[in-house]
Amino acid sequence: MPDAPGLLALTRFTSEWSRVRVVFGAGAVDRLGEELDALGIRRTLVVTTAGRTTALASIRQALAGRLAGECDRAAVHVPMDRVRDALIQVDAIMPDALLTVGGGSAVGLAKAVALDRHIPIVAVPTTYAGSEMTGIWGVTDGDRKRTGRDARVTPRLVVYDPRLTLWLPPHVSAASGMNAIAHAVEALYAANAGPVAVGAAEDALRSLARALPLVIARPDDLEARTLAMRGAHAAGMALELASMGLHHWICHVLGGTFGLAHAPTHAAVLPHVVAFNAPAAPDAMARIADALGSTDAATGLAALNQALGLTMSLRRLGLRDADVDRAAELVAATSYGNPRPVTADEVRQLLLNAL
Numbered sequence: 001m002p003d004a005p006g007l008l009a010l011t012r013f014t015s016e017w018s019r020v021r022v023v024f025g026a027g028a029v030d031r032l033g034e035e036l037d038a039l040g041i042r043r044t045l046v047v048t049t050a051g052r053t054t055a056l057a058s059i060r061q062a063l064a065g066r067l068a069g070e071c072d073r074a075a076v077h078v079p080m081d082r083v084r085d086a087l088i089q090v091d092a093i094m095p096d097a098l099l100t101v102g103g104g105s106a107v108g109l110a111k112a113v114a115l116d117r118h119i120p121i122v123a124v125p126t127t128y129a130g131s132e133m134t135g136i137w138g139v140t141d142g143d144r145k146r147t148g149r150d151a152r153v154t155p156r157l158v159v160y161d162p163r164l165t166l167w168l169p170p171h172v173s174a175a176s177g178m179n180a181i182a183h184a185v186e187a188l189y190a191a192n193a194g195p196v197a198v199g200a201a202e203d204a205l206r207s208l209a210r211a212l213p214l215v216i217a218r219p220d221d222l223e224a225r226t227l228a229m230r231g232a233h234a235a236g237m238a239l240e241l242a243s244m245g246l247h248h249w250i251c252h253v254l255g256g257t258f259g260l261a262h263a264p265t266h267a268a269v270l271p272h273v274v275a276f277n278a279p280a281a282p283d284a285m286a287r288i289a290d291a292l293g294s295t296d297a298a299t300g301l302a303a304l305n306q307a308l309g310l311t312m313s314l315r316r317l318g319l320r321d322a323d324v325d326r327a328a329e330l331v332a333a334t335s336y337g338n339p340r341p342v343t344a345d346e347v348r349q350l351l352l353n354a355l
Protein backbone atom coordinates (compact mmCIF):
# COMPACT_ATOMS: atom_id res chain seq x y z
CA MET A 1 0.00 0.00 0.00
CA PRO A 2 1.19 3.57 -0.68
CA ASP A 3 2.37 5.42 2.41
CA ALA A 4 1.33 8.96 1.33
CA PRO A 5 -0.21 10.82 4.28
CA GLY A 6 -3.82 10.01 4.98
CA LEU A 7 -4.47 7.39 2.30
CA LEU A 8 -5.04 4.76 4.95
CA ALA A 9 -6.96 7.15 7.21
CA LEU A 10 -9.81 7.83 4.76
CA THR A 11 -11.34 4.38 4.84
CA ARG A 12 -14.44 5.06 6.96
CA PHE A 13 -16.72 8.05 6.37
CA THR A 14 -20.32 9.16 5.84
CA SER A 15 -21.41 11.83 3.36
CA GLU A 16 -24.73 13.34 2.37
CA TRP A 17 -25.16 15.43 -0.78
CA SER A 18 -27.65 18.15 -1.59
CA ARG A 19 -28.45 19.16 -5.14
CA VAL A 20 -26.76 22.54 -5.60
CA ARG A 21 -26.08 24.09 -8.99
CA VAL A 22 -22.89 26.20 -8.97
CA VAL A 23 -22.09 28.74 -11.66
CA PHE A 24 -18.60 30.18 -11.13
CA GLY A 25 -16.56 32.81 -12.97
CA ALA A 26 -16.10 36.49 -13.72
CA GLY A 27 -19.29 37.68 -15.39
CA ALA A 28 -21.43 34.82 -14.01
CA VAL A 29 -24.02 37.28 -12.67
CA ASP A 30 -24.90 38.25 -16.24
CA ARG A 31 -26.36 34.72 -16.58
CA LEU A 32 -28.50 35.00 -13.44
CA GLY A 33 -31.75 35.58 -15.35
CA GLU A 34 -31.43 32.50 -17.56
CA GLU A 35 -30.32 30.38 -14.58
CA LEU A 36 -33.45 31.41 -12.65
CA ASP A 37 -35.66 30.74 -15.68
CA ALA A 38 -34.19 27.23 -15.96
CA LEU A 39 -35.31 26.57 -12.38
CA GLY A 40 -38.76 28.10 -12.99
CA ILE A 41 -38.09 30.98 -10.55
CA ARG A 42 -40.03 34.06 -11.64
CA ARG A 43 -40.25 36.29 -8.54
CA THR A 44 -37.34 36.71 -6.13
CA LEU A 45 -37.01 38.60 -2.87
CA VAL A 46 -33.45 39.93 -2.64
CA VAL A 47 -31.98 39.52 0.86
CA THR A 48 -28.89 41.57 1.67
CA THR A 49 -27.03 43.64 4.27
CA ALA A 50 -27.43 47.43 4.18
CA GLY A 51 -25.11 49.35 1.84
CA ARG A 52 -24.43 46.79 -0.90
CA THR A 53 -25.29 49.34 -3.61
CA THR A 54 -22.70 48.40 -6.26
CA ALA A 55 -23.48 44.67 -6.17
CA LEU A 56 -27.22 45.38 -6.07
CA ALA A 57 -27.06 47.51 -9.21
CA SER A 58 -25.77 44.58 -11.31
CA ILE A 59 -28.18 42.15 -9.63
CA ARG A 60 -31.19 44.38 -10.33
CA GLN A 61 -30.13 44.61 -13.96
CA ALA A 62 -29.70 40.83 -14.26
CA LEU A 63 -33.03 40.13 -12.53
CA ALA A 64 -35.07 42.59 -14.60
CA GLY A 65 -38.75 41.62 -14.15
CA ARG A 66 -37.89 38.78 -11.75
CA LEU A 67 -37.31 41.19 -8.83
CA ALA A 68 -40.30 41.09 -6.48
CA GLY A 69 -38.81 42.99 -3.53
CA GLU A 70 -35.73 43.75 -1.45
CA CYS A 71 -34.91 43.22 2.22
CA ASP A 72 -31.65 44.82 3.40
CA ARG A 73 -32.10 43.94 7.08
CA ALA A 74 -29.58 41.06 7.24
CA ALA A 75 -27.09 41.37 10.13
CA VAL A 76 -24.30 39.28 11.55
CA HIS A 77 -25.36 36.24 13.67
CA VAL A 78 -28.96 36.56 12.36
CA PRO A 79 -30.83 38.34 15.20
CA MET A 80 -34.32 36.90 15.73
CA ASP A 81 -36.09 40.28 15.31
CA ARG A 82 -34.63 40.53 11.77
CA VAL A 83 -35.97 37.06 10.99
CA ARG A 84 -39.47 38.08 12.15
CA ASP A 85 -39.36 41.22 9.97
CA ALA A 86 -38.21 39.22 6.95
CA LEU A 87 -40.98 36.64 7.48
CA ILE A 88 -43.58 39.45 7.42
CA GLN A 89 -42.12 40.72 4.14
CA VAL A 90 -42.08 37.20 2.64
CA ASP A 91 -45.71 36.64 3.59
CA ALA A 92 -46.67 39.92 1.95
CA ILE A 93 -44.68 39.39 -1.28
CA MET A 94 -44.91 35.58 -1.63
CA PRO A 95 -41.71 35.17 -3.73
CA ASP A 96 -40.71 31.89 -5.47
CA ALA A 97 -37.16 32.22 -4.09
CA LEU A 98 -34.95 34.24 -1.76
CA LEU A 99 -31.93 35.65 -3.57
CA THR A 100 -29.06 36.56 -1.26
CA VAL A 101 -26.53 39.21 -2.25
CA GLY A 102 -23.70 39.45 0.27
CA GLY A 103 -21.82 37.34 2.78
CA GLY A 104 -22.76 34.93 5.54
CA SER A 105 -25.15 37.42 7.13
CA ALA A 106 -27.36 37.68 4.03
CA VAL A 107 -27.32 33.91 3.48
CA GLY A 108 -27.96 33.41 7.21
CA LEU A 109 -31.13 35.52 7.20
CA ALA A 110 -32.43 33.73 4.07
CA LYS A 111 -31.76 30.34 5.70
CA ALA A 112 -33.65 31.32 8.85
CA VAL A 113 -36.64 32.32 6.69
CA ALA A 114 -36.37 29.18 4.53
CA LEU A 115 -36.42 27.05 7.66
CA ASP A 116 -39.92 28.37 8.40
CA ARG A 117 -41.38 28.91 4.93
CA HIS A 118 -39.59 26.26 2.80
CA ILE A 119 -38.66 28.70 0.02
CA PRO A 120 -35.63 27.88 -2.18
CA ILE A 121 -32.53 30.04 -1.84
CA VAL A 122 -30.37 31.38 -4.64
CA ALA A 123 -27.06 32.77 -3.39
CA VAL A 124 -24.80 35.37 -4.96
CA PRO A 125 -21.88 35.46 -2.50
CA THR A 126 -19.73 38.58 -2.11
CA THR A 127 -17.44 37.44 0.75
CA TYR A 128 -15.49 34.23 1.49
CA ALA A 129 -17.76 32.93 4.31
CA GLY A 130 -18.84 29.81 2.38
CA SER A 131 -22.31 29.61 3.95
CA GLU A 132 -23.83 29.41 0.45
CA MET A 133 -22.56 25.81 0.10
CA THR A 134 -24.01 24.52 3.37
CA GLY A 135 -27.25 23.52 5.05
CA ILE A 136 -26.00 25.01 8.32
CA TRP A 137 -28.26 27.68 9.81
CA GLY A 138 -27.88 29.86 12.89
CA VAL A 139 -30.13 32.31 14.75
CA THR A 140 -29.31 34.53 17.73
CA ASP A 141 -31.94 35.14 20.38
CA GLY A 142 -30.74 37.32 23.25
CA ASP A 143 -27.14 36.29 23.98
CA ARG A 144 -27.44 32.69 22.77
CA LYS A 145 -26.82 31.51 19.23
CA ARG A 146 -28.60 28.34 18.10
CA THR A 147 -27.33 26.45 15.05
CA GLY A 148 -28.33 23.34 13.17
CA ARG A 149 -28.11 21.52 9.86
CA ASP A 150 -31.12 21.15 7.58
CA ALA A 151 -30.95 20.25 3.88
CA ARG A 152 -34.00 22.47 3.21
CA VAL A 153 -31.93 25.62 3.74
CA THR A 154 -29.06 24.63 1.42
CA PRO A 155 -29.16 27.03 -1.55
CA ARG A 156 -30.43 25.46 -4.80
CA LEU A 157 -28.31 27.72 -7.02
CA VAL A 158 -25.06 29.55 -6.22
CA VAL A 159 -23.71 32.13 -8.66
CA TYR A 160 -20.14 33.18 -7.89
CA ASP A 161 -18.96 36.29 -9.69
CA PRO A 162 -15.57 37.45 -8.36
CA ARG A 163 -16.21 40.90 -9.89
CA LEU A 164 -18.62 41.49 -6.99
CA THR A 165 -15.75 41.14 -4.49
CA LEU A 166 -13.52 43.83 -5.99
CA TRP A 167 -14.83 46.38 -3.46
CA LEU A 168 -14.68 44.09 -0.43
CA PRO A 169 -12.30 46.09 1.81
CA PRO A 170 -8.86 44.44 2.29
CA HIS A 171 -9.24 43.92 6.06
CA VAL A 172 -12.72 42.35 5.61
CA SER A 173 -11.34 40.18 2.77
CA ALA A 174 -8.46 39.00 4.97
CA ALA A 175 -10.65 38.09 7.95
CA SER A 176 -13.32 36.48 5.77
CA GLY A 177 -10.59 34.47 4.02
CA MET A 178 -9.26 33.22 7.36
CA ASN A 179 -12.83 32.22 8.27
CA ALA A 180 -12.85 30.07 5.12
CA ILE A 181 -9.43 28.67 6.02
CA ALA A 182 -10.82 27.67 9.42
CA HIS A 183 -13.51 25.58 7.69
CA ALA A 184 -10.88 23.79 5.63
CA VAL A 185 -8.59 23.21 8.62
CA GLU A 186 -11.31 21.68 10.81
CA ALA A 187 -12.59 19.54 7.92
CA LEU A 188 -9.11 18.02 7.59
CA TYR A 189 -9.22 16.55 11.09
CA ALA A 190 -12.98 15.81 11.25
CA ALA A 191 -13.69 12.16 12.06
CA ASN A 192 -16.35 11.96 9.31
CA ALA A 193 -14.38 13.64 6.48
CA GLY A 194 -14.25 11.64 3.25
CA PRO A 195 -11.99 12.08 0.23
CA VAL A 196 -14.07 14.88 -1.35
CA ALA A 197 -14.11 16.91 1.88
CA VAL A 198 -10.35 16.46 2.28
CA GLY A 199 -9.65 17.30 -1.38
CA ALA A 200 -11.86 20.40 -1.16
CA ALA A 201 -10.17 21.47 2.08
CA GLU A 202 -6.68 21.13 0.62
CA ASP A 203 -7.68 23.04 -2.52
CA ALA A 204 -9.21 25.75 -0.31
CA LEU A 205 -6.05 26.11 1.78
CA ARG A 206 -3.75 26.30 -1.25
CA SER A 207 -6.00 28.76 -3.14
CA LEU A 208 -6.60 31.07 -0.18
CA ALA A 209 -3.02 31.02 1.13
CA ARG A 210 -1.83 32.04 -2.35
CA ALA A 211 -4.61 34.53 -3.14
CA LEU A 212 -5.18 36.45 0.10
CA PRO A 213 -1.80 38.23 0.31
CA LEU A 214 -2.28 39.26 -3.35
CA VAL A 215 -5.81 40.50 -2.59
CA ILE A 216 -4.52 42.61 0.32
CA ALA A 217 -1.77 44.09 -1.85
CA ARG A 218 -4.11 44.78 -4.80
CA PRO A 219 -7.81 44.51 -3.90
CA ASP A 220 -8.86 45.08 -7.54
CA ASP A 221 -6.77 42.19 -8.94
CA LEU A 222 -9.50 40.08 -10.57
CA GLU A 223 -7.26 37.03 -10.94
CA ALA A 224 -6.40 37.01 -7.22
CA ARG A 225 -10.08 37.65 -6.33
CA THR A 226 -11.10 34.71 -8.54
CA LEU A 227 -8.62 32.36 -6.85
CA ALA A 228 -9.73 33.55 -3.39
CA MET A 229 -13.37 32.93 -4.29
CA ARG A 230 -12.60 29.46 -5.64
CA GLY A 231 -10.88 28.75 -2.30
CA ALA A 232 -13.91 30.04 -0.41
CA HIS A 233 -16.20 27.81 -2.50
CA ALA A 234 -14.03 24.76 -1.81
CA ALA A 235 -13.90 25.63 1.90
CA GLY A 236 -17.71 25.89 1.94
CA MET A 237 -17.93 22.38 0.44
CA ALA A 238 -15.53 21.07 3.09
CA LEU A 239 -17.68 22.70 5.79
CA GLU A 240 -20.81 21.04 4.39
CA LEU A 241 -19.19 17.59 4.16
CA ALA A 242 -17.39 17.46 7.52
CA SER A 243 -18.31 18.29 11.08
CA MET A 244 -16.49 21.13 12.78
CA GLY A 245 -14.54 20.87 16.05
CA LEU A 246 -13.22 22.88 18.98
CA HIS A 247 -12.30 25.94 16.93
CA HIS A 248 -15.85 26.47 15.70
CA TRP A 249 -17.34 25.99 19.15
CA ILE A 250 -14.99 28.54 20.67
CA CYS A 251 -15.84 31.06 17.91
CA HIS A 252 -19.54 30.26 18.25
CA VAL A 253 -19.45 31.13 21.96
CA LEU A 254 -17.23 34.21 21.54
CA GLY A 255 -19.49 35.57 18.79
CA GLY A 256 -22.91 34.50 20.06
CA THR A 257 -22.46 35.27 23.78
CA PHE A 258 -19.69 37.90 23.93
CA GLY A 259 -20.42 39.70 20.64
CA LEU A 260 -16.93 39.38 19.13
CA ALA A 261 -16.71 40.05 15.37
CA HIS A 262 -17.19 36.73 13.55
CA ALA A 263 -14.43 36.52 10.94
CA PRO A 264 -11.61 38.31 12.87
CA THR A 265 -12.30 35.99 15.84
CA HIS A 266 -11.80 32.96 13.59
CA ALA A 267 -8.45 34.37 12.47
CA ALA A 268 -7.27 35.02 16.04
CA VAL A 269 -8.33 31.68 17.54
CA LEU A 270 -7.32 29.29 14.73
CA PRO A 271 -3.53 29.02 15.29
CA HIS A 272 -4.13 28.34 19.01
CA VAL A 273 -6.64 25.55 18.39
CA VAL A 274 -4.43 24.02 15.71
CA ALA A 275 -1.45 24.03 18.10
CA PHE A 276 -3.67 22.36 20.73
CA ASN A 277 -4.99 19.71 18.32
CA ALA A 278 -1.64 19.03 16.62
CA PRO A 279 -0.56 15.98 18.69
CA ALA A 280 -3.92 14.25 18.00
CA ALA A 281 -4.09 14.90 14.23
CA PRO A 282 -0.64 14.48 12.65
CA ASP A 283 -1.97 13.68 9.16
CA ALA A 284 -4.16 16.82 9.05
CA MET A 285 -1.28 18.92 10.39
CA ALA A 286 1.02 17.65 7.62
CA ARG A 287 -1.59 18.50 4.98
CA ILE A 288 -2.19 22.00 6.43
CA ALA A 289 1.53 22.79 6.71
CA ASP A 290 2.13 21.51 3.19
CA ALA A 291 -0.72 23.58 1.71
CA LEU A 292 0.57 26.70 3.50
CA GLY A 293 4.16 26.06 2.43
CA SER A 294 5.22 25.91 6.08
CA THR A 295 6.97 23.32 8.21
CA ASP A 296 4.35 23.57 10.97
CA ALA A 297 0.55 24.06 10.67
CA ALA A 298 0.02 26.48 13.61
CA THR A 299 3.10 28.54 12.77
CA GLY A 300 2.03 28.72 9.12
CA LEU A 301 -1.44 29.99 10.10
CA ALA A 302 -0.01 32.58 12.52
CA ALA A 303 2.38 33.77 9.79
CA LEU A 304 -0.50 34.09 7.33
CA ASN A 305 -2.47 36.14 9.89
CA GLN A 306 0.53 38.39 10.32
CA ALA A 307 1.05 38.80 6.57
CA LEU A 308 -2.61 39.79 6.25
CA GLY A 309 -2.41 42.30 9.12
CA LEU A 310 -4.94 40.40 11.26
CA THR A 311 -4.82 40.62 15.04
CA MET A 312 -4.08 37.49 17.06
CA SER A 313 -5.36 39.15 20.25
CA LEU A 314 -8.88 38.39 21.48
CA ARG A 315 -8.53 41.35 23.86
CA ARG A 316 -8.27 43.66 20.86
CA LEU A 317 -11.47 42.07 19.55
CA GLY A 318 -13.31 42.86 22.81
CA LEU A 319 -12.88 39.82 25.10
CA ARG A 320 -12.18 40.78 28.73
CA ASP A 321 -10.26 38.79 31.38
CA ALA A 322 -13.51 38.53 33.33
CA ASP A 323 -15.20 36.75 30.37
CA VAL A 324 -12.67 33.92 30.09
CA ASP A 325 -14.06 31.59 32.80
CA ARG A 326 -17.64 31.78 31.54
CA ALA A 327 -16.55 31.36 27.91
CA ALA A 328 -14.46 28.28 28.83
CA GLU A 329 -17.38 26.74 30.71
CA LEU A 330 -19.81 27.35 27.84
CA VAL A 331 -17.39 25.77 25.34
CA ALA A 332 -16.65 22.77 27.58
CA ALA A 333 -20.36 22.22 28.29
CA THR A 334 -21.14 21.63 24.61
CA SER A 335 -20.57 18.30 22.97
CA TYR A 336 -18.80 18.31 19.58
CA GLY A 337 -16.31 16.20 17.73
CA ASN A 338 -12.67 17.18 18.16
CA PRO A 339 -9.58 15.05 17.56
CA ARG A 340 -8.29 15.81 21.06
CA PRO A 341 -10.59 15.71 24.12
CA VAL A 342 -10.61 19.03 25.93
CA THR A 343 -11.42 20.18 29.48
CA ALA A 344 -12.72 23.58 30.64
CA ASP A 345 -9.27 24.27 32.13
CA GLU A 346 -7.59 23.63 28.77
CA VAL A 347 -10.09 25.91 26.99
CA ARG A 348 -9.44 28.57 29.67
CA GLN A 349 -5.69 28.30 29.05
CA LEU A 350 -6.17 28.42 25.29
CA LEU A 351 -8.32 31.58 25.61
CA LEU A 352 -5.79 33.19 27.93
CA ASN A 353 -3.06 32.46 25.37
CA ALA A 354 -5.21 34.04 22.67
CA LEU A 355 -6.22 37.02 24.84
Ligand code: NAD
Binds near residue numbers: 078128169262
Ligand atom coordinates in the same frame (compact mmCIF):
# COMPACT_ATOMS: atom_id res chain seq x y z
P1 NAD B 1 -21.10 39.61 6.55
O1 NAD B 1 -22.04 38.91 5.64
O2 NAD B 1 -21.64 40.13 7.84
O3 NAD B 1 -20.40 40.79 5.75
C1 NAD B 1 -19.47 41.62 6.40
C2 NAD B 1 -19.63 43.07 5.95
O4 NAD B 1 -19.14 43.19 4.62
C3 NAD B 1 -21.10 43.53 5.89
O5 NAD B 1 -21.16 44.86 6.33
C4 NAD B 1 -21.44 43.43 4.42
O6 NAD B 1 -22.45 44.34 4.05
C5 NAD B 1 -20.11 43.79 3.79
N1 NAD B 1 -19.90 43.24 2.46
C6 NAD B 1 -20.25 42.02 2.01
N2 NAD B 1 -19.83 41.86 0.75
C7 NAD B 1 -19.20 42.99 0.39
C8 NAD B 1 -18.52 43.43 -0.80
N3 NAD B 1 -18.38 42.62 -1.85
N4 NAD B 1 -17.97 44.67 -0.81
C9 NAD B 1 -18.03 45.46 0.28
N5 NAD B 1 -18.65 45.10 1.44
C10 NAD B 1 -19.22 43.88 1.48
O7 NAD B 1 -19.84 38.73 6.93
P2 NAD B 1 -19.39 37.25 6.55
O8 NAD B 1 -18.07 37.10 7.19
O9 NAD B 1 -19.55 36.99 5.12
O10 NAD B 1 -20.46 36.33 7.30
C11 NAD B 1 -20.49 36.23 8.70
C12 NAD B 1 -21.74 35.50 9.14
O11 NAD B 1 -21.90 34.32 8.38
C13 NAD B 1 -21.71 35.07 10.60
O12 NAD B 1 -23.00 35.28 11.16
C14 NAD B 1 -21.41 33.59 10.54
O13 NAD B 1 -21.90 32.88 11.64
C15 NAD B 1 -22.08 33.20 9.26
N6 NAD B 1 -21.51 32.02 8.59
C16 NAD B 1 -22.32 30.95 8.41
C17 NAD B 1 -21.84 29.82 7.77
C18 NAD B 1 -22.78 28.67 7.53
O14 NAD B 1 -22.43 27.68 6.89
N7 NAD B 1 -23.99 28.72 8.03
C19 NAD B 1 -20.52 29.79 7.30
C20 NAD B 1 -19.71 30.90 7.50
C21 NAD B 1 -20.22 32.03 8.15
